[in-house]
Amino acid sequence: MAFLDLSEQEIVRRKALEELQKRGINPYPADRYDVSHTSAEIKEGYTDEESAMKDVTVAGRLMSRRIMGKASFAELQDEQGRIQLYFNRDEICEGEDKSLYNDVFKKLLDIGDIIGIKGNVFKTRMGEISINVREFVVLSKSLRPLPIVKEKDGQTYDAFSDPEQRYRQRYLDLIVNAPVRNVFRKRAKLVQSIRQFLTDKEYLEVETPILQPIYGGAAARPFKTHHNKLDQTLYLRIANELYLKKLIVGGYDGVFEFAKDFRNEGMSRFHNPEFTQMELYVAYKDYNWMMELVEEMVERVALKLHGSTKVQVGEHEIDFKRPWKRYTMFEAIEHFTGIDISKMDEAALTETAKKLEVEIDDSMGKGKLIDEIFGETCEAKLIQPTFITDYPVEMSPLAKKHRTHDGLVERFEGIVNGKEICNAYSELNDPVDQRQRFEEQLLLAKRGDDEAMMLDEDFLKAIEYGMPPTAGLGIGIDRLAMIMTNSNSIQDVLFFPQMRPEKKVLIDPVELYTELGIPAEWVPIVQKAGFTTVNELKQANPNKLHQQLCGLNKKHKIGLQNPTQEEVKVWVE
């Protein structure tokens, strides 16, 4: 009866589960199950010598079966990969009773079940290293059928490819799509190698607040929440920059944090509402120094992940070998458009933007115009790793003014494959200038810029005590992971990317139906007929409903006594 909303295959599996229990086999045993080898260790370690691997224990998920009467092959998948199993009826069942093979293995196990096996390793006639199973145990019965993906000669057939299901049910993606498991291993390795690189330099890994009373450190709209006890508005951080600088004020020479940041903005294949940045601040350094650090660090990541500085990304081969190309923003624009805008005033910039067909509006100041021209004409063309330096001051309220050029700041971005992967400054440590910059942001906010930065009095107080000259960096871990794993979308490097909730069908509780006089055993059938709420039921045509119910009763062989038309009529009214 509860089976009504299950597919045929799910019903079969639930019946198998019951049958296992009837035979005294616990489908979800509590005991530990220690393995002696992983699939990979067996494949690597096996030699043809007789003595080798007589007795191995392996656990994993059953991924395929080829049953040939009294013998069968199956594939077991553990974290490392797959290993072929050989089940021989008479070896598994030594006596007269063959039910362990004929019933338990052949009928009650399914693809997707997690089992443990003991046996000895051998090589088949076809030359595949396999395990001859002597004993097997059920470790976890699977009640839903897995997508079936087949492969031959590197060709994949019937790949589980629907992006929506892959992201919503990432575990399925990980089970059946082996390359996906590798993407996330690479991501972990990427983080690990950056952490190692920075820790070797004796910088301190720190944690700073995610819930912040004032959001700052970037230009973005925040998520807003509320602390009940304090009765206070809090924001999920959009960056952790200001907190890390307070730690530099506090006397640490180098601090970094792998930070989940949150931005309440549109989603795209480059943007997820929550994403990871690594921010690093080092005292007594400047942005030139930081460029060299980034080069070295990212080059090392490429070497760690690929054993080469060259990484294939889409149609491009990207080479992270140091040193990277460097352009000032003006040079880059001149390089790609042939126009030198470095001496232009606002009017000339506006005209140039129009000539280059860059979309602009009247609210844009000089800095924004330059930024727009750069974004439209250069960014996408920068495929090989490139540093763009010296940004307009208006766009960078936390960066130190350029040591020689008026109107610019000491800032750089690293651009790879047409996208920014990092952003860094010689950090502004002049508290008077910083206050002024915040005040300019306030003016922007008043004009309606909802991403202008808030004035953070607490942060100003800190740097008024004196912050050493400091180089700061934010590097987008997700974007770097995309490049390093040749992924086209940020969703492919996040285990659980943000998705709209699936629409839930409203289902009324059984009591609401029984109150109408409907026997409890009929409620699932009424719901199966499409009337999942009593309100919907009240709209129903009683004669039609009666027919539907009798039909379902017969079709699913439920074996209830059909209600009369009169009875159904009463239910609906």
Added chain:
RNA sequence: GACUCAGUAGCUCAGCUGGUAGAGCACAUCCCUUUUAAGGAUGGGGUCCAGGGUUCGAAACCCUGCUGAGUCACCA
């Protein structure tokens, strides 16, 4: 937010000009003791995303909505 494309069995997909649902894998029953996208025989399985409309008749055509993807916009 705008536009384009898509949603059919557990999975991957067909389904023509509107005539009432198909394949492969998976599943079930049977055969098969070294197979490997195992094979052979037989069979079951569907809210054709949802709701409206047009029509004698809609999976298909039209409208609205939902979900996803892509492009653009916004945004680092």
